[in-house]
Amino acid sequence: MSDQRSSDDPRRAVPRTDALLAEPAVHAAEQRLGRDLVKAAVQRVQGRIRSGELAAPDAVAAVLDALPPTAGSLRPVxxxxxxxxxxNLGRAPLSPAAVEAIAAAAGTTDVELDLRTGRRGPRGEAALDALLEAVPAAEAALVVNNCAAALALVATALGQGRELVIARGELVEIGDGFRIPDLLESTGARLREVGTTNRVTVEDYRAALTPETGAVLKVHPSNFVVRGFTRSAGIGELAAALAGTGVPLVADVGSGLLRAHPLLPDEPDLQSTLAAGADLVLASGDKLLGGPQAGLVLGRADLVQRLRRHPLYRALRVDKTTLAALEATLRGPQPPVQxxxxxxxxxxxxxxxxxxxxxxxxxxxxxxxxxxxxxxxxxxxxxxxxxxxxxxxxxxxxxxxxxxxxxxxxxxxxxxxxxxxxxxxxxxxxxxxxxxxxxxxxx
Missing domain, CATH: 3.90.1150.180 (Aspartate Aminotransferase, domain 1)
Structure with missing residues (x-):
């Protein structure tokens, strides 16, 4: 009787780990996904066989079914x-052209090498050229890892130890508990708030200027909207008021819209904002532009160069795959978001x-x-x-x-x-x- 119970015990039928890993299909999956991930799936299947939930002959198929499509945990949705x-879903889906560009850039590339001379070359030059072609009002451009990073770089380079003038109604929270005033003050800049929550005039900005002013900021309020008795100062008005003062006007337009769009009449865009007189304009690359996560900075060449030479820029610059995806988004076919x-x-x-x-x-x-x-x-x-x-x-x-x-x-x-x-x-x-x-x- 005990021999019968022993022969029926499913634990006796559990395949060995090395035997399952040696199965051709499982071994091929190990080459693609890595040994640790595949071994963990094997052990889970062995546990199911041991408990009697799964028959031993189905072990290989069960291991393959339990494996993820890639070694990463992110899933297409x-x-x-x-x-x-x-x-929450990763913002802009990349275009096929951008995906191909990332794959091409994933290996060894000429990201900082001039193949003609064999010497070090400018990093991301082609992507920056594509940006400048798309926004001709800009003299120069640089790219960092997101729009908050672009704002932090500007605040540090232009406002550290100085004052940044900003309307009270633009001191908004930008998501996940992060707030514009906290971000700006963390750089060592002092905020000079002007106007009220619902109304601010050019005269308010002009009265706030002192020898300590590092820049005037205009920040897109994102999902925050004030209705009714409101007033704000436009870029053109502010540019005229700042003419001759030497104080730069910086506009964070947020969404990355390159040019005005008929469906979004009130959404600021990079080209129009610069043409209206902004000295620098900041935006996200992974929103309406439809590219990878990136912070775009475009505008006056001297100010862009000042940002580029600041030590903080080194910590915020993007990698080769982001540069490749951004260039392909700008030069390639219309991305999915558009x-x-x-x-x-x-x-x-x-x-x-x-x-x-x-x-x-x-x-x-x-x-x-x-x-x-x-x-x-x-x-x-x-x-x-x-x-x-x-x-x-x-x-x-x-x-x-x-x-x-x-x-x-x-x-x-x-x-x-x-x-x-x-x-x-x-x-x-x-x-x-x-x-x-x-x-x-x-x-």
């Missing part, structure tokens, strides 16, 4: 939130109808509804975008997030909405597949 630049921004309502409705038709044909309660989209990332908070969503029962939301290809939508009025405004046409089939996979598990 379908953004069905309707928010084009979603901070395609999404240009989507038309009729096209969105046609796409939604096709997806809903496929789902209803499989017995899913799917409907087409109008649902506004948003730029996101603090851009154009007052200008919702027309959009269309596929509406499903509310219970779909969580399993869609946890699926093999996660889909992030949102629940509104008791329904899960999958907003197509933030999805490219090429994503439609994958979206429908993900919904059908969830529906099949329920039925």
């Amino acid at each position: 379908l953004n069905a939130t309707g928010v084009l630049v979603h901070t 395609q999404l921004l240009a989507a038309d309502l009729a096209g969105l409705r046609a796409r939604a109808a096709t997806i809903a038709g496929r789902l209803t044909g499989a017995g899913v309660d799917a409907r087409v509804v109008d649902a506004p989209g948003r730029v996101g990332g603090g851009g154009a908070p007052e200008h919702p975008l027309t959009g269309v969503a596929v509406s499903l029962p509310a219970a779909f939301a969580e399993p869609l997030r946890l699926g093999a290809r996660p889909v992030v939508g949102y629940v509104e009025d008791g329904r899960t909405l999958l907003n197509l405004r933030s999805l490219l046409t090429d994503d439609d089939a994958a979206l429908a597949d993900a919904v059908l996979e969830v529906a099949e598990k329920w039925t």
Whole structure:
């Protein structure tokens, strides 16, 4: 009797670790993902066999199923939130051209080598040239790792031990608890606040100027909006007021819009801001520009050079893959964010109808509804975008997030909405597949 129990014991059938690792498919996965990650998956499968949950002959297939697609933990997600630049989802999706450029730059490159002379060359020159071609009002440019870093570099180089003049209504929080005044003061600059929360005039700025003034700052208030009895000073007004004072005017426009866009009439852009008289303009590369995370600084050549020569710049500069992605975004085909921004309502409705038709044909309660989209990332908070969503029962939301290809939508009025405004046409089939996979598990 005891011999029978021993032969039925699933622990006796557990394959050895070295035997599983030697299986050709598992060994190939180890070469791609690394031994530690694959060995951990093997041990989890052995545990399932030991507990009787899994049969030993299925071990290899179970190991392969348990492995992630890459050695990293980040997973591709379908953004069905309707928010084009979603901070929690990595902001701007890169264009295929930018992805290819990153792959080309990932190995040994000529990032700081002049191949013609064999000597050290200027870092990121091609990406900077592409920026200057896109924003001809700028004399020079540099790139750091994000827009907050650009602002910190400016505040340090121009305002350390001096005063930075800024309107009270622009001392905003920029996300995750970080606040503009804290960031600026951490550089050793002193803030000279002018105006009130809702109103500031050119005279307020002019009265604040002293020999201690390092710069005047204009900061995009992001999602903070004041309505009603308000007033602000424009770039052109401030530039005229500062003429001849030697005090630089620095504008943080935030979203990275290169030029004025008809759908976003109130959103500041780099070209117009410089043309209006700003000496330096700062922006993000991973928002409406549609590129990698980066902080862009464009403007007067002497000021840009002053920033470039500051010791802090060395700590903030970007790597070769960011430079490659930025250049490809600027020179290559239209990046996804700009395609999404240009989507038309009729096209969105046609796409939604096709997806809903496929789902209803499989017995899913799917409907087409109008649902506004948003730029996101603090851009154009007052200008919702027309959009269309596929509406499903509310219970779909969580399993869609946890699926093999996660889909992030949102629940509104008791329904899960999958907003197509933030999805490219090429994503439609994958979206429908993900919904059908969830529906099949329920039925």
